[in-house]
Amino acid sequence: MSTSLVMEELDLIKIRKDFPILSTTVNGKPLVYLDNAATSQKPWPVIRAIESYYTSLNSNVHRGVHYLSQKATDAYEQSRRKLATYINAAFEHEVIFTKGTTDGINLVASCFGKQFIGKGDEVIISYLEHHSNIVPWQMICEEKGASLKVIPINEKGELIMSAFDKLLNSRVKIIACSYVSNSLGTINPVREIIGKAHALGIPVLLDAAQAVQHLELDVQELDVDFLAFSGHKMYGPTGIGILYGKESWLNKLQPYQGGGDMIKTVTFEKTTYNELPFKFEAGTPNIEAAICLGNAVDYINSIGLDKIARQEEELVEYATAQLSLITGLRFIGTAENKASVVSFVIEGQHPYDVGFILDKMGIAVRTGHHCTEPLMNFFGIPGTIRASFAFYNTKAEVDILVEGVKKAITMLA
Amino acid sequence: MGIKEIQEELIDDFEFLTEWEAKYEYIIQMGKELPLIDPRYQVEANLIKGCQAQVWLHAEYKDNKVYFTADSDAIITKGLVSMVIRILSGHSPKEIMDADLFFVDRIGLREHLSVTRSNGLLSMMKQMKLYAIALHSQITGTE
Known part of the structure; x- marks a missing residue:
């Protein structure tokens, strides 16, 4: 065309x-608004949904048997389904509501790092990363005595893939890379990265904060292990984001925040954790934003x-x-x-x-x-x-x- | 001329610059005229880091007066810095410490002091006052 x-x-x-x-x-x-990579503006359907949530739906989720709680829970879970469909997740419980991309990356760095990164291990990121995909990995590497390796870039701002190949070895425990660079807009060759990583059994996390609102994204086709993005950059409310994780990985990870909703049973001796996705959603979530992010997805689909x-x-x-x-x-x-x-x-x-x-x-x-x-x-x-x-x-x-x-x-x- | 009078003079200069273009062309001009900081003082220790623009500030104390020189990598910030220097440099620590910098509001520059501007100006003004307070307490302490 x-x-x-x-x-x-x-x-x-x-x-x-x-x-x-x-x-x-x-x-x-x-106003000429050209700062959409920082945050996008919100369409009426999202703005109206926020008002409508507080005027007709507001109640805590997964807790009450009463009418409003049921309604709010249904809307919350319906939004999760919409997001799962949007990124083509195999199961809706692979979609975890977070505060945003940063929160999702921190969750993985912390939970994955605690269990799977040890002394002498390596984590690969790229030169293009936002601080939010650098610092959480630096923190866990420091804690564990692991080292951070960086895929270099050329003068055009593209990853040098031959150098990436050289970074791959059996000490690498995870690769965290942006799909699209927030500063330059570079679309990274994520399929190649994932393919090469998986050949060595290394999982990959993608920071998709600058991708989900621009590119059609299919987590199954990408075969990505973890993928994080924010609601507010895709015409949704602030304070909400998604962490997608493959069921097999999410089941292996222990939660890092304890609290309400993430438990099955609690005694003073022992707590058993709830199943996915609730295991990673401790405390009352940002219900309004989670629901209205679903409206943002509807809006994107309508266009x-x-x-x-x-x-x-x-x-x-x-x-x-x-x-x-x-x-x-x-x-x-x-x-x-x-x-x-x-x-x-x-x-x-x-x-x-x-x-x-x-x-x-x-x-x-x-x-x-x-x-x-x-x-x-x-x-x-x-x-x-x-x-x-x-x-x-x-x-x-x-x-x-x-x-x-x-x-x-x-x-x- | 006292700190108050210099500010009044500066406010008068801006009185007829009603369009933002004229106002900022004047500020940019002042930035260009700012006496540069001696390169040996343009060091990390004198750096006031804003999120975006950086400011270097050097203070010298002579005959009970503080003399400031400064520089910035951004020209608008440099212009603003030059105004603050014109107002505060060459005064006693006590005068600087007590100075009410009312020119900011009167010229309509308040926006430059907001946190998100991160141009180092607010930190610089704080730093100048801190120098003055430190010097003043030294003087009064040794008297």
Whole structure:
């Protein structure tokens, strides 16, 4: 399908009306929201579902026999099913509600690390990782006397797979890697990573925080062992996320948080744990957000992830073409396979200054190191200016960004 | 001129700069004019780390007056830093310690002091006051 057809495929005027915040004005100018990789905006169906939860459903889950508790529990479990279908999990109990990607990664690093990582062992991550997929592994490696190995990248911001091959050995206990880089948008060759890891019996965790909202994702087809993502980056509420784990792995892991809901029986002598997924959901969860994340999934499905992906691809292509005409602008991250992110610097200018002036023009971009300090050090820069797109963004907004960057350059020169 | 008078003067300078472009062009200009910190003071020990922009601050104490020099890797921050230096440098520790920096609100720069801006300005202002407090307690302690 030619790309020009995509714009016609999605009725952007109608879609933008679904997101009330997009009509905000900033400093007297219409908001141009290009910080979707940090968090996406929420459509009416999600916003209304949040209100509706508190006006008609609010009750604790898995606890009461009363009417509301049953209703809330049904909605909570229905949302779990929607998420399981969305990522094509084999069983819905492989889908665990967490606070977000960070929480999911910490859960695996902690539980898996406690049981399966020992002195002299190795954990592999990549140079592209967000701090949330570095620090939890560093912590467990320090605790256990294991070492962290890093897949290097080339100047385009792509993993050097020949170097990855060399890192593989019998001491490696787990590989944790992002599906899509939050700073650069690089789509990593995760199938190759998983295939090679599994050939040596090494499990793989994927940080899919920047992938689930852009790419069709099938955990069975990927054959991934663990996969974590956040609700708020996929048009859902904040404070909710998903950790997918293969049943076989989740059954092997002991829970790391104790509390209500995760137990079967408790005596002062011994507690037996509940079955999956409840074993990993100690305490009252974020019920509202968990339920409304299901509404976000419905919304994505109503638009079509394929159409979303094509629209975002087109925006990235258009933005890259337009920005490349600006003298002194250098892209950071020029991988062949990219999703939804355009990261750049202006020669001689600090990203902070450019971001500040763009904000004055109502343009929301992210500036800084994007929680990927090692990556910024690799490129020898304090940070980048990152425009990240969602399908509700328009080419007209890209034009405003381009004009904004030009104006910032003039003002700062 | 006292700290209060310098601030009044600065506020007057901004009075006619009603458009944000004009205001920030002026701030950027001030950033460019900021006397650079002596490179030997641009060291880790003098670094005030913001999440995004960094500020280096050096203080010298001479004849009961504190003289500040500073630099930043971001030009807007540098402009803001130069304003604070113009106001506080060359005053006694007591004056700096007691200074009410009302120019921030009057010029409409409050947004730069918010936590999310992380441009190091707020930390720098705190640091300058801390220098002054430390010096002041040294002086009064030895009297």
